[in-house]
Amino acid sequence: MKTLNYNEAYAALEKLVHELEDDSIQLDTLAEKVKKANELIAVCEGKLRNIENDVKKELKD
Template sequence: METNLTYEAAYKELTEIAQEIENESVSVDVLADKVKRASELIEFCQTKLRATETEVNKIIKQMENQ
């Protein structure tokens, strides 16, 4: 996974892959690669969301303790 990938870019790419698969515009020859990439993007997005949630909760707790 690219180190400079943003959540927004990953989500956009994931959405495009999903649309291609739903529209059946993906050839059988590349379907497995698309599904693998989608899996990687989902994992990236989930990790990013968890990290953001943890950071926001940490900030909220710091604010409550002031």
């Protein structure tokens, strides 16, 4: 997967959520989409953790 910034990962996650909420989703692709959503969630959480740590570090200095 290409390295995404937070906004790109969040936008892709939102798109996947809309697809997952759609009643016409193909069951054959459900597991793949859920896996991709989990990967995007991990990217977003990691970016937020890094930002939080950077802000805390700056506030200490």
